[in-house]
Every structure is written in C-alpha cells, then in structure tokens.
Amino acid sequence: MKLPIYLDYNATTPVDPQVADSIEPYLHQHFGNPSSTHVYGRRAHEAVEQARQRVAELIGAQTTEIVFTGCATEANNLAIRGVARALRHKGRHLITSAVEHPSVAQPFSYLQQEGWKVTVIPVDGHGRVNPADVANALRDDTVLVSIMHANNEVGTIQPIEEIAAITRPRGIVLHTDAAQSMGKIPVFVNDLGVDLLTIAGHKFYATKGVGTLYVRKGTPIQPVLVGAGHEHGLRPGTENVPAIVGLGEAARLATERGANEMLHLREIRDTLHRQLAEAVPDLLLNGHPEQRLPNTLNLSFPNVDGRELLADAANDVAASVGSACHEEGEAVSGVLGAMGITPERARGAVRLSLGMQTTEEEIGQAAKALITVWQDSAKLR
Template sequence: MNPIYLDYNATTPIDPLVVDEMLPYLREGFGNPSSNHPYGQKARQAVDLARARLTSLLTCDPAEIVFTGGGTEANNQALIGTALANREKGKHIISTAIEHPAVLNPLRWLEGQGFTVTLLPVDDTGFVDPEAVRRAITSDTILISVMHANNEMGTIQPLAEIGAIAREHGVLFHTDAAQSVGKVSTRVDELRVDLLTVAGHKFYAPKGIGALYVRRGVKIDPYLHGAGHEGGRRAGTENVPAIVALGKAAELAAERLAGDGERVLALRERFHARLRELVDGVVLNGHPTDRLPNTLNVSFKGVVGADLLARTPEIAASTGSACHDGSGELSGVLKAMGTSREQGFGSVRFSLGRLTTAEEIERAAEVIAVQVKELRAIRGGITHNHVETGLSALASCAG
C-alpha cells in the first residue's frame, strides 16, 4: 500500500478533472496562441478561459493576470520586477523573517544590486505585527512583501491591515499566496494587495505553472525579456496545457473552497485530538486559530521529528526542521518564532488535502503514537548532545 499522504503543503496530486481538461491540449490542441489560424485561435481561447477562471477565484480583471512558470518565477518577477521598475522612487523593501526562499533569495540578490531590505520579526506563533510594518516604512520604501500563509506553520497573516498601511503610505504590497490559494479566500480586493503569487501545484494543478496578479497601473519590469507575450509582461510562448490545467484547478477551488475547507479542518482537528489522546507531550506550533485549515505542525517532546518520520514509512509528511545541507539547523521560520531547539527538532508538519480520509487520519495517529513511545523508550528523551551530534536522516523541508 502507498504511504498515507499528509504533505499537501509540499505538493498536491493533480485532480483527475484537471487532467481531463488539459489532455486535449497535449494532443490535438497544439497550436501557438499567438498564431492567427484556427489552431492558434483554439489555443488562445483556451488560455483566455483559464485566465477568466483564475480571475474569478481572485476577483480581479483578466488583464491583471500574468501566467508564469511557477510560484518561484512569480515571486521573482514581483520582487525584482517591481524593484527595477520603481528604483527611481526608492530602494527600500520590507519583508519578514519567515518568507519562503523564493522570496528571501530574490531579496538577497536585490541587496547585492544596491537595495536595502528590512526583515521584520514575528511572534511565537509566526504572526507579523502590522504596526511593525508601519514603523519600518521610510521615505525610500517602494515595496512590502508579506506571505499570506506560512508553508511550515500555516499561520495566516493580517494582509488587509498591512495593505491598508501600505496604501496609506503609497507603497506597493505583494503577497506570496502559494500556500493559501485554493485553501482560503484570496480575493485581492479584500487582501488589499497590488501583487499576488499563485503556484499551481499547491492546489491540484501540475508543477511548472503559476501566475502573478498585478493590479492595473502597477509598474513592473517584464523580468523575462523577449516577444510581447502576456501583455508584454512575461516573454515566452504560453504553456497552453499547463495554463488550461491551472484554470480548471482555479474553477474547482472556487466551487469547493467552503466545503473542502470545512471538511479538511474537521479532519485536522480530529487528527490533533487523537494525537493528544494517544501520546503525551504534543505541542502545537503556529497560531492556534489563524492558520490554514489543512495544516498541523506539532512537536513531540523527547523525540526528533526527523527520526520519527524515518521510523514511519507508512506516512508521508515533513519535518519542521530544515535540511540546510545536513547541518542540523532549525528552519528559519522556527528560529524567527523563538522556538527552542528541543521543541524545534521535535516538530513535524502534517498537511491534509482533498483526498485525505478519516480512516487515514485514524491510522496515522495510531502509527505515530506507537513510534513516539518507542523512540522515547529507546533514547530516554532528547538531550543537548543528541540535538548537536546525533541527528539522523533529516527529512525533506519541501514547500
């Protein structure tokens, strides 16, 4: 039997309806959307429909959607493209210490180009204080970038409040919504964002397709330079099958958002309750209420999360400890939250999804409880020396 999949924040399986929608464009619908003949026009119509479907999910104008090769590209274009296009106004950017590397690394690159970056702290639940954003704004600030929901903890940030502050000061506001699109409401007008990143493989579309919402009137460098695709904002012949898939995934997300959210939240809460019933010393990481409905990050006292996952091949999940080239360091998110090393190394992220069942949750809780008890019995509890030198097989920190 396949392992119980509880790593939906890393990636999701492609929904069968999404596969059905894209297959014709891998076969007979091969035209170039820029061509004027019937083959090209059929492809153009498919791209336009996908754009409209994503527009409906985000509640924006179709002209404000730029299709990209994924969430990482969208983040790079949002950050680097906005910085380069607006550098005559200033060179200061504000972000947070818990952003995904697809945001942090472009920001580091921009620092090498003469920009200044302020990374704001978070509290012990991973929450950003909007007033800290206000205090960080200077006359040189041109962009604020705060993720909508954290990939490790699921903590949802107060974007509407931050967006109001950004508009008050005339500063552009970007959010990496890779983890939140399709899981919670991501209406751009409610979030008060100027730019928003979408990653298809996080909500049942294929890998290698994403989008960037760019509010009408926002000045942004095309980042990829070539022919005038995507309204001159992203060069490259459109990946029609993947775009079609993204559009269908967006349509399904819009239809199922409320129902899926309620069902997955109930499963997550049941899973958490069962873990606490079956084993002592389960500590929640992240915000107790303001987090993604599918995400449960917990630490097991006296256990290293990577060791626990290595002993439970029946379950596919991720450790909360990052795998910084095997260095055994805590993830930047846990560090920013002020999490202790013992608690941090004991953390595991479970993320549920559309295919998760109650039976899987029950089985997973039972398997984990058995292994936690065995590890505690074997090791007699985690020690400082074990944290420093005895970590084995650090698990993946994907997504």
C-alpha cells in the same frame, strides 16, 4: 507495494482527475501555439484566455491583471525584482518578513547585494507579523512590502488587510505570496488590498510548472526576462497551454468547492491533532491556534527528532519536517527559529498537511503509526 498515507499536501498536491482530463486535449488535438493566427493557434489562445478568466474569478481580479508564469518562484521574482527595478529611481528600501519562502527571501537577498536596503520584520511566537512593526519600518524611500499570506510550514495566516491599510495611503506597493492559501481559504485581492499576489498551480491540484502573478492595474513593474511580448509584456515565452488550462480548471474547482473543502480540511486536521494529543503528553502546536490554514498541523513531539520520527514511520506516513524547498538536512527550521521556538522543541517538529483526498480512516491510521513510533522511541530512552 502499499503506499504510505500522504500528509505532505503543502509540498505538492496530486493532480485532480478533472484537471488531468481538461489538459489531455491540449497535449494532442489542440497543440497550437497560442500566438499563431490559424485555427490551431486560435483554439490554444481561447483556452489560455478561458483559464485566465477562471483564475481572475477565483481571486476577484480582472482578466487583464492575470499573468501566467512557469511557477510561483518565477512569479515571486517577477513581483519583487520587477517592482524594485521599476521604482529604483524613486526609492531603494524594501520590507519583508522573517518567515518567507526562499523564493521570496532570496530575491530580497539578491537585491540587497545589488545595493537595495532591506528591512526584515520579525514575527511573534505564533509566526505572525505585527502590522505596527511594518508601519514603524516604513521610510520615505520604501517602495515595496512583501509579506506572505499563509506560512508553508506552520500555516499561520498574516494580517495582510491591516498591512495594506498602512501601505496603500502611502502609495507603497504590497505583494503577498499566496501559494499556500489557494483552495484552502478565501483569497480575494480587493479584500486583501494587495497590488501583487502569487499563485502556485501544484499547491491546489493543478500541475507543477505553472503559476500566476496577479498585477493590479497601474502597478509599476518591469519584466525580469526579455523576449517577445507574451503575457502583457511581463513574461516572454510561448505559454505552457496544457498546464495553464489545468490551472484554470483547478481555479474553477476551487471556486466551486469553496467553504465545503475548508470545513472538511479543518475537521480532519483537528481530529488528527486530538488523537495525537491524547496519546502524546506534552505535544505542542506550532503556529497560530486560530489564524491558521485549515489543513496544516505543525507539531513538536517531545524528546524525539522529527526527522527520525518520520523516517521510522515512513512505511505508513509520508510527511515532512518543513518546507520541501529548503536545503536538505537543515538542522532547525528558520521559520521556527524566527518564532523564538527553542532548538529542542524545533528538533521534534513535524509538519502534517492534509488535502481534499485525505479520509477519516487515513487520519486514524496515520495517528496510530506516529503514536506507535513515538512510544517505541520513548522506550529506548
């Protein structure tokens, strides 16, 4: 059976062959517990530490600031709930944005139910936070600001550096969820000025089930889970050595590929946009036209339902209308709603996210399939 062209890389990426090769020995030969002192344990421990070094190099951090987790959702929970718990006696006011991933939005909702005050910053029509709104929302008891680095649905990149310039002088902890950014754009923690940063392995060609939380040295944080003292005491549980090794290899490859991959992604994304726009009158781009991930194209097709469009094109194109982590059947994207996009425009939105393996030929085939389905739907109206 011929598989459709995969254009849902923001949902998950395939495991890079070099990542898969790096993992294999730690499934069979080097299977030891990294906390064990014998040779099997030492080899596993050394592999984990090498991966830690590679992740640190990717984001410009120290190895002691890298904490491996089971996923980005766990990392986000650890960052948000861990800092809130550590600073609960200093203040109980928290700030986030209206376009966060559920793994950020839900921990804030949980804390709100527990008595914390949460301010949700709006976004503009491009999905971008205004740093001035963050500054105006700060209070004497504000202890944490969490704003995502790049949006998973529309790709808009947030002005994290400008927000850090506001929070840092006041000693307020700043967290950013950079799950969608890794391997697509440069992400350096010191340039961003963040105290905490989340990484998801399966968003940049590692496996599912592994993530990282960068924790700047000196950041007040407490564990959410308790147990033995793994991962600097912040994430108990025996490390998932094969997945961590794979994450380290993915980080090495991202460091190596750098600007070349960004250029490739931007070129094929813009080619796809151009081909669709030439054939679909009134096609609208959702998200910032420039401050946007190079692989992400969120488009509103006129006079059609985005879900139905993709369902009709499913034999040729595998894509989505938004985040795979939102509830199935959600009528209108909360991100597009927060951007002030009309329900009619939001109804026709689809997210086309490209990856390293996407080719020019596939782009042409995908565009043709989507155009044909849209034109056929127009004939029925």
